[in-house]
Amino acid sequence: MPDTPCAPQVAAPDLRAQLARWPSGVAVVTATGAGRPIAKTVNSFHSTSTDPPLVGWCLDHGSSQLDEWMAADGYVVHVLAEHQTHLVAQFAARRDDRFAGTRWSPGLDGMPVLDDDVAVRFECRVRHRLPAGDHTYLIGEVVTLTAGPGTPLLLRR
Incomplete structure (x- = not known):
């Protein structure tokens, strides 16, 4: 049955x-876009499939780095x-150098990997870019997985 948009009620x-x-x-989420780290x-990050190993997240079309994200291979x-918690605001800010004051090194295909002790790290290659309203759903195949120390941070408002 085809997807038929309905009139928004909310x-x-x-x-x-x-x-x-x-x-x-x-x-x-980090990547290399236009030759620089983004x-x-x-x-919105979540599991998509375990076989093959796929994860995804949603990119807002209002992102200041939209073109770079759409061109990134991973x-x-x-x-x-x-x-x-300090990294939440730092990487959410609309500024050119979100990496200021952080330590990172090149990972898979030269993509920036934060050196901080994150709870889990997934290095992925983009497999699908799907339109989803005012976002694009980016699905990546997990190439490397690194479990770190600590409990994952939960955002509560």
Whole structure:
């Protein structure tokens, strides 16, 4: 049966306010875009498939780095640990150098890997970019997986 859009019954601000009440994990996603490291804080990261190993996250079309993310061949998801609340705001900020003051090194295909002790790190190659309303759903195949110390950080508003 084809997807038929229905008339919206819920206003975007109301939906956003209520979804913010749902606790979720917090991750920093990094990649290389236009020859430089790019990053953003996300709470839309999730498992997509275990066979093959796929994970995904949603990219807002209003992102200041939209073109760079759409051109990236891969990404690294850093699931933040409870002691890393300072990284949430740093990588969510709309500024050119979100990496200022952080330690990172090149990982898979030269993508930036944060040197901090994140709870889990997934290095991925993009397999699908799917349109999803005002976002694009980026699905990546997990190439390397690193479990770190600590408990994952939960975002509660």
